[in-house]
Structures are given as C-alpha cells and as structure tokens.
Amino acid sequence: MALKVALLGCGVVGSEVVRLMNEQSTELAARIGTPLEIGGIAVRRTGRVRDTGLDPELFTTDAMSLVTRPDIDLVVEVIGGIEPARSLILAAVKAGKSVVTANKALLAEDGEVIHDAARDAGVDIYYEASVAGAIPLLRPLRDSLAGDRINRVLGIVNGTTNYILDRMDALGAGFAESLEEAQALGYAESDPTADVEGFDAAAKAAILARLAFHTPVTAADVHREGITEVTAGDIVSAQAMGCVVKLLAICQRSEDGASVGVRVHPVMLPREHPLANVKEAYNAVFVEAESAGRLMFYGAGAGGSPTASAVLGDVVAIARNRRAGTFAADGDDDSVLAVHPMGETVTRYHVALDVADRPGVLAAVAEVYAANGVSIKNVRQEGHGEDAQLVLVSHQAPDAALARTVEQLRTLDMVRAVASVMRVEAFQH
C-alpha cells in the first residue's frame, strides 16, 4: 500500500524532490515502512517534456482536481506565492491530505488560517524548507525545545544579503558593487528588492517568532530595514569595534515576558559571536533559551538540493504519521502575546559623528543622550581637526529614545554629520 504524493510545481525544487524520491525509493520505503509513489504533478503547462523519467500522464494543469483526488495522501506545494497556493493547500487540507510546503510568504501572511484548517481536519502541515532551507530548525524549535522557554532568536536567514555583507567586510567594497558581484554569481536576483530590502527575511522572522513564542505573528508585525543604506564606512566602523555587520532577523521576548518584538535590520555583531563567522550565502539561526542556553543551527539557506532535502524530511515525517494513523498537531498558539512596536524594543546604538575638534563637543553630545534617558556605554574620538570623529556606543534603551537621540544630534552645531548609525547586538546576558 504505497502512499501517494501530489506535487504542486516542478521547477528547481520540485524536480529535485522527484529525483530524490526516485533515487532513494528503497531507503525511503524502509524508513517510512511503506513505499512512496508520485500520484501526480501539477504544472502550469504540460507542453514541455520534463526530464523526470516519469510517465507524462502524471502531469496535469488541473492542480485543484489533483489535490482533492481521493487516492492522494500527501501534497507537496513548491509553487510559492500567495495564490493559487493558498486555495490549493486549504482545499487539500479540507480533503484530508497532509501538506508539505516551502511557502514562507504564505505562512507569514496567513499561517493562522492554514494551521487552524489543518488542526480542524486532523492533518499535518510541515514547512521546514520555508526558513533557512535545509537546516533542521523549525522542528527542533517546535519539538525539541517544547519543554523550554525561548527568550530570543537571532537569525541570518537571507543568503543574498549575507553574501553581499560578507564581501563588503572582506574586500572593503561598497554595497552597489557587491550586489553586482552577487548578481553575476547567481546569489542575487536581477530584481533584488525582496532580499536587500529585507522582505524575505521579515517573512521568515514572522514564522520563527510564531514557533519560538507560540503566539501568532504575521509579516505585517515585523519591523523591517534592509541593507541598501549600509556603507563601506559602516563596515569600517564595525571593524574598529571588533564587529561585523550582519542583516539579522530578531525575535525577542520583552523583559516582563508579556510581549514580543520582531524585527529585521542590519546590526553590528562582535566577531566572537558564532553568527559573525557565518560566511558567504550560508544561513544560521542562534537561539537563546532559558534552560538550553545558547544554540545555533547553521547550513545552506537556499538552493534546489538543500530545499528538496528539507521537503523530503517533512514528507518522511508526515508519511510515518499517516501510516501510524496519527498527526502531529502543530503546537497551539497557547500564549497569545502582544507584538510591541519597534519604538518599545530595547536596543543599543552605535553612532559615529563627524564633529568639530574642539572642547565642549563631548559635553554637548552627552547632554543629548542624557536628555533622552540614554546612557553611554563607551565613547572614543578618532582622528583630529577636519577628520575628528566621535564614536559612541549606548547602553540598552527603547529604540524610540535612541532614534530621537540621533535626530537631535543631527541638529547640533558642532556635529557636522552623522557618519554611521547602526544597532549593536551581542549575547543577551
């Protein structure tokens, strides 16, 4: 009694899923306890002959009929985007099929609807591939840490931006030329907006936050800043502090535990932090949990094979559940926490000011910090005369107070320019 899989989409990831299912059919059957069989593949056009070695009869353009067909057990959705993926997944779930999806956009926008539907129908919805590609991350967050309390998640979840920032750090190159290099090498798309403006990372941050805090979070809740304004000067400033610049997705519980903040923006991170050593287009997610302490998960964030590996891991899991006649209800959102706005999130700022090199500058600057209730952790002057720069790192304070401080610094006579502003992250304790 083979389990029948319907595949929605047969692009880079989908065709790799087919290849792996064929190549490893014996091992997979042994691990599941029953063979897997491809019951059908929905594509936009069946005209093109596909190099899958599969019966052409399996291909169909009628995805809706495929996902509701009585003999189908599992549906694998690798189309991406909101529609028609959402309607297809909901129809599949209502028809009693378990679903594997890699669709971060959909989960970040409409995760609750889909999870509720799956729970009501008593089927599985697994989505390991939606965040950080092949890195086994979501199930560990959901399952292995189910007995723990997660306080913070810091993630490098976008390979394109990590590649660009890594090149800027290694070569002293600017953003524009690093982006061009990334595009030439296939690490960035010709329209890089979703990556460099942080939209992709924000969707993943929403998914991570929901799993980490057992509370509903959507992409709209995520404060988002991209890396387009990161300059070679920022990188140099970071290096002078022993830091590296990374675009992080940060999901953080407030100190009183009553709310969470979720955000994506560039940060300066100390080089001894494990995330600082994540190079090129790799992804990594760093978790701070009450009992487990510091954890990190590292690996390839994208690509056909890694994503297909994650999809297939999910397929095996839900196939085993099917065979056992059970399903793993996704943890209910048992603690509905408020998502607090960015202004209330506690952060630290690194600020570099081009200043007049004369007495009284530091006093004037320090007064602005004090007036906003922000303490200065350390300050140093670099250069002299025309090149004098004052570099300040604050203690933790609400982001709004820090932003206001920077605004007021801009208006000081003695400050010629705000050369660099960036948040600083470190270990929480």
Added chain:
Amino acid sequence: MALKVALLGCGVVGSEVVRLMNEQSTELAARIGTPLEIGGIAVRRTGRVRDTGLDPELFTTDAMSLVTRPDIDLVVEVIGGIEPARSLILAAVKAGKSVVTANKALLAEDGEVIHDAARDAGVDIYYEASVAGAIPLLRPLRDSLAGDRINRVLGIVNGTTNYILDRMDALGAGFAESLEEAQALGYAESDPTADVEGFDAAAKAAILARLAFHTPVTAADVHREGITEVTAGDIVSAQAMGCVVKLLAICQRSEDGASVGVRVHPVMLPREHPLANVKEAYNAVFVEAESAGRLMFYGAGAGGSPTASAVLGDVVAIARNRRAGTFAADGDDDSVLAVHPMGETVTRYHVALDVADRPGVLAAVAEVYAANGVSIKNVRQEGHGEDAQLVLVSHQAPDAALARTVEQLRTLDMVRAVASVMRVEAFQH
C-alpha cells in the same frame, strides 16, 4: 487524564527536570494536550530530604517496582551507567512504558538490544540528551534528514577537552596546566580519564554513527585517541598552518558507500571551518549530507539545565505520541554496513620533523612517503641549523600507510625527532 512520569535518579539533571516540569506545567499541558504528573522518583536513599517541593511519598528506593507500576506512562532515566539502568529500561519497555534516557554509555554499548525491545513493545525510546546536551541534534539527524544521505559527521562532543584545547590555543599553555585550570573551574572532573582519553566522545560517536548511517555501531567499533599527548608544540604547528587543534568524533562513509569508519582523535582543523570557532566548553556537530550540504548544530554540551531541557523536549514528544496512541519507531537499521578498521580509514597527516640542516634530507624523507604510496601535499622548512624543522602535510591516504610512513621516518638518520604528528581534517569536497 494526566500522563504519569516515573523519574529514575534525582541528581543534578533529575532535580532540574522536576523543577522545569513544575514551573512550566501549564505550558507543557497545553503543548501536550494533557497534564504531566510525577508518579514517583527512584533514588538510592530516601533519607535525605530533597528540595523539590514534592510529596516525600513520591520517593522510593524500589526502582523496579516503580517502572513496572501500571499507572506509569513514561519513564525518565537519568541514573547513567550500564546497570541497573539497562535492566530498569528493559523492564519498563516490556511493561509498555515509553522511555527517555540520557545514558550515552548504555546506548553506545547496548543500543540495539534496547531499540529492538522498544520496537517489539511498540513504545518510544528517546535520548536527545545523550549526545551534545541540549543541542537538538539526534532528532534532526533521525527525522529531518530522513530523506537525505549523510556522508560524514564531525563533532566536538566533549566540552572538557574542548575547553582544555581552547585554553592551550589561546594562551600557549601546556596540557597539564590547562587540565588543572579546567578542573579548578569545574569543567573537568578530578579523575578526567573518561574525557581526556576520549571514552566519552567515543560513546557519543557510536550513537551518532548509528543515527547517521542507519547501521549498528557500538563503542567497541570506535577508534579512540585522547588529547593527553597533545603538546604546546602541536598547537604552535597548527597555528602556523592557520589551523586549530580540536578533539573530533568523526563518522565517515567510505567512498564506495559499503562501509563506515568511526573514530575519535585530535585533529588540526582550518580556522575558517565553522567547528574551529567553537570555544570553551561548547559542543557542535557538523554534518555533510548529499542534498542538504553542510549543516552545523551548536550549543551547550553539558550542565543540569541544558540536559534537563533536552530530556523535557523528549518527554513532550513521547507524551504527545502517547496521547495520539502512537509511537515513533526509531528508524530500523536498514543498511547494515561494515565498520572498517582505522587503518583503512582515509586521512591526512601533518608531520613536523626535527632534521639535520643539510642537502638530501627532503629527498630521503620524500622517498619514505613514496615507498608507502603517500603523496605529499605541501612541505616547508622552518628554522636553520640545530632548529631546522621540516613540516609536511600529506594528501589523503589510508591511515595505516600514513602511520607506517611516520614509523619509518623515525628510523631515518637525518631525522633527529618526530616533533609533531597529527591528522588534518577539512571540508570533504
């Protein structure tokens, strides 16, 4: 209808499990769908009053009666060691209880017996805490990568030795003084044999190999060398090559896929390798999989809280299974591969020779390599006259050929001493 947990052992980990179960009872009940209740705690002596806030009636010295008591659903074993842990676990399994254990020694010695018993009885046996403490690692290997093919696992799985080697690297200190420091700080035990001689890492290597390759491996199959002979000179040699010395557990599929090699020994690892940046007593496991590519899992390897977090994650998983009336059969050892001896394992050697500073030395040395069929990757001379040293790194070759090469080098007239011999690991491809 609460699920009843029997706890075997109430030391550092056990009492932390109790504390977490009490503190998070509401969250845990929500995640499982039913409350957890401690049904009994087996200890060696009930005399001492324990600060658990629990009814003293729960404590018993009769562990066997506790694990077979009809109202018990789950058994958590944190006694450690082979007996009585083995008998208690087997009795519990036969009585239909699911089991969580952190017992690496038992699993590495008798894993097959225990897994077979669990499969026959239709119960769960989970053991996330047995390797790398709180790092969610075993279930990702078992579940998330179930659709992939793992080629190699490299692990820093012993915090004590990593701490010692990290100090030696950072301070140029010797082994003995670094061990003393580790003991003073509680990172090493007063009898450090199990750690520094690699026994602890070997047990974990056996468990990792079994999960990675779906094949039975026991501690006796693991080639083991500790770190007691690592010198400050080795560390300096490693640094000169841009490497760091780490004690690694290495589980590797042979090139033809027909056998596996499992070993624990010190290696020189390039500083750009993610494992090279694992500092202090942290653990990390690096996985090379066919489709997923390179993955790393990082976190605290020991300690009461991290271990208890891992135990509790397992408790939640098997409690959910219980409630669903199912169990997650541990992957059958579907591919019974041979474990090949160390001599057949393909490795690379770094060798530093104190040599006479005169013509013909390199020719004589190179001839020994050639006679054993070993290619030299690079060679450099350091120092002059009395201090002349020849440093050679080989290409990959069977370990036996490399060991033989070193033996023969020792007999050369022109070689005054073999100053340092260590295997070198890098990325596989």
